Amino acid sequence: MLYGEIPPTLGNCTSLETLGLAYCRLNGTIPPQLGNLRQLKLLTFQNNSLSGPIPDQLAQCTRIQVISLNDNMLEGEIPSFIGEFSALKTLNLANNCLKGEIPADIGNVRSLNHLYLFGNRLTGNIPYELNQLSQLQILDASSNNLSGPMNISPDHLISLEFLVISSNFLQGEIPKDFCSRNSSLRNLFLAGNQLTGTINGLLSCTSLQSLDLSNNSLTGSIPHAIDQLTELVNLALHNNSLTGPIPHQIGNLTNLEILSLYHNHLTDSIPVEIGKLKRLALLFLYENQMSGTIPAELTNCTSLQEVDFFGNHFSGTIPDQIGNLKNLIVLQLRENDLSGPIPPSLGYCNSLQQLALADNSLTGSLPDTFGFLTELNLITLYNNSLAGDLPRSLLGLKNLSIINLSHNKFSGTVEPLTGSDLLTVFDLTNNSFSGQIPLELFKSRNLTRIRLGHNQLTGPIPSQVGLLHQLVSLDLSDNDLTGEMPLSLSNCKGLTHLLLNGNRLSGYIPSWVFRDLVSLGELDLSSNNFSGDIPKEIGNCSALIKLSLYNNKLTGPIPVEIRKLTLLNVLNLQKNKLSGPVPPEIQQCKKLYELRLSENLLTGPIPSELSSLTELQVILDLSYNDLSGQIPDTLGNLLKLERLNLSFNQLQGALPDSLVRLTSLHRLNLSSNLLQGEIPLALSSFPQNSFSGNNLCGVPMGPCSDPPVSKGKHLSKAEVEGIIVAIVLVSAIVCVALMYIMARIWSNWREVSVSTSDCEESNSKRWVGNGDKIQASKYRKLGPTSTRVGSSEEKHSWGSDTSVLRMKNDAAC
């Protein structure tokens, strides 16, 4: 294969008529000396690595007929001298780095048959002069940055067969009567532009075989007269904003093979005439708003290979005769309102590879005939009401890779689904499957996901699970599994989700869980019978994001190593027998938004360090422990906290003032402690049971009979109101004065500003203006003053809107 640069001396071969150096490894630029080749008819340099511009000297090769420079790295603009090549038939500059506009002079090359400009960086409008190219058969300018209106008119370009301007920025509407009566335009590709208006203008292009207007902003409906396009084989109108029904005239397009209308706003039902489309192979109607039943006539379209109706409102049953579609490879009916049973004839679509009927209201059981779907690699039936035992015949499905039957009412054993050794995803969550986890499942060594949660499975977790080295997610939660965690599970080092909660598993939480499963992001062992200490090795699992061990019989302290879990969002150790202090080290878990340590035997104070958990939002629950001391003042830093439960401890002292800063709080429970003193006004909108079982007074509890002398800050409501009024009045006066003064400063300052356009002064200096420090301090005073007014005013509205929230959340806390 030739490589290196094109020698300039080639320019000496002045009799050369053909120069072909295509598909080599040439680099460098095109030598200008080639302009000496006056006899040149054919110049083909395509598929090299040539760079630089197209040299001006080539203008002298006036006899040239074919120029192929495509698939190089040519730069610069398309030279306008090309307009003088009166014999040029083919110009191929595709897939280079050419920029600038398409020169209008190309319109002078009346001999041009083929013009390829795709895959460059051309900009500007398509020159109207191109319409003079009456010999032009192919024009492909796709994948550029062309803009402006659709200037090309097949009305003038009578020879044009291929018109491809996809993936540009064309705007405006498709011109009326786009084609002339005898247009030879067979292929029109305008996908991926910004075209608007209707498609009606194209109905005159009666020779069209392929029409792709997808990914534009077209509106209006699909015209009834679409059947004028009798030659149409491929019709793609997806990703537009088309409305209305599919006209029944679509049935007259008997050559149609691809009909892709997805992601529009189409309504109404599928016309029964669709059954006339014997050649139809692809029918994509997904993500529209179509309704009605799927017509039985659809099953006459026996060439169908892929049917996708996802995300519509189709109702009724799947047609009984669906089994007629012997060529069907993909059937996607997810997210519709289909009901009734799955027709047994579906089992005769024995080319079927992908079957997705999820998110419907299908009932009945899986037909025996499914055993014939031996090509099937994906079956997703989740979120239906399918029931009954699985047919044994499913064991014959040896190609299954993805199974998702979750959220149905299937019962019996899961064994019939374990016939394939190719399984990667096995999701049967939320059914009524019973019996033990079959060992056959573990023959599929490529399994990445096993999800069997919310069933009635019994027996142990099979030790064979350790054979699945690809396993990422193991969810066996909410079953009736017994025994200990099998040691072999430590082989599944890639596990990120391990959910064994809600079983009857027992024994210690093994330390290898934290030593070997270091990829774990979610570990849920809650609601089992685990006992013993939480292993100190927990610190190794630094990828943990959710850790839930609640409702077990765990003893000992909360290990301080928990500080290494810096990614933790959720920590739930509720309802165990954990003792010792709340470790202050927990402050390192800065991303915690939910922290539950309630219903344990924790002692000591609430560490003030908890205040650095500023992302805490869902809840901070320390209730039902033996915590003592005061509520730390710093707790007021938890600005995002929505629920705070410190009830049933031995907390004492007054409520810290800082609690009023918890403006996100809508559930508060401090009941049954040893707290005393007055409830801050800002907390008075919480109900009595937030505070009961203490010695607290003030709204909502009884009045404080003996106002505490030491707390002179606390004022009666009337006094507060009086002060507020005074502050408002004083502020108003200060404001007016200040505005006057500042306005004067501003006017001075405008001049300063103009003269020093590049502002390097410090922020505070600028606010001060001409060094007027008195004014600056007044401004700063104004800030906090108005803060106080604002926040006391807002308490009322806040109180009322949070009570609504509280009603909503009553059940939650």
Add this chain to the structure above:
Amino acid sequence: MASSSLLISLASCLLFLAVSPALASNSEGEALCAFKSRLSDPNNVLQSWDQSLVNPCTWFHVTCDSQNRVIRLDLGNSNITGTLGPELGRLQHLQYLELYRNSFMGKIPEELGNLKNLVSMDLYENQLEGEIPKSLSKLKSLRFMRLNNNKLTGSIPRELVTLSNLKVLDFSNNDLCGTIPVDGPFSTFPPESFENNKRLNGPELLGLASYDFGC
């Protein structure tokens, strides 16, 4: 020769056939995947974002409510580089958008104004630039808006004064200009929320100077 060119052209037309069935479509998961595609994630924190799953609720750093709707996106301090895209505006039920301390660049998409349930928008300590979109004034549930330590420019949109639930706001350490609003919740924010914006000129003087004076 000409026929080989025709083949090239036809290959480009095959885009036509690149339509594929929507086997794994779910809009919030799609939006998140579209977001992921903009990001460089050297620490692999987005590894679990697998669009083949029924919904994004088992993905790490994504939290759903009981109806499997995404309510939290927690990617704070995750060493992520990239841009925020309009697709984030499709997470209709999002309450917490925690993207602080990363290297997000480019503009804050105006589509974030569609997040009607958003409570917290923490985009601080990134490299965001451009203006604060006016559309954020549609976020009526917003309580926390921290955009500090970015490279934001332009004036503070006056429309933000209508965010009556706003409790914490931090625009400090940007390159904002004009004056600071004084109405609505802005009456409660301390000067520290605005400091270190060289061209930001103190509180607004209603009627006396235009709010974008000095911009």
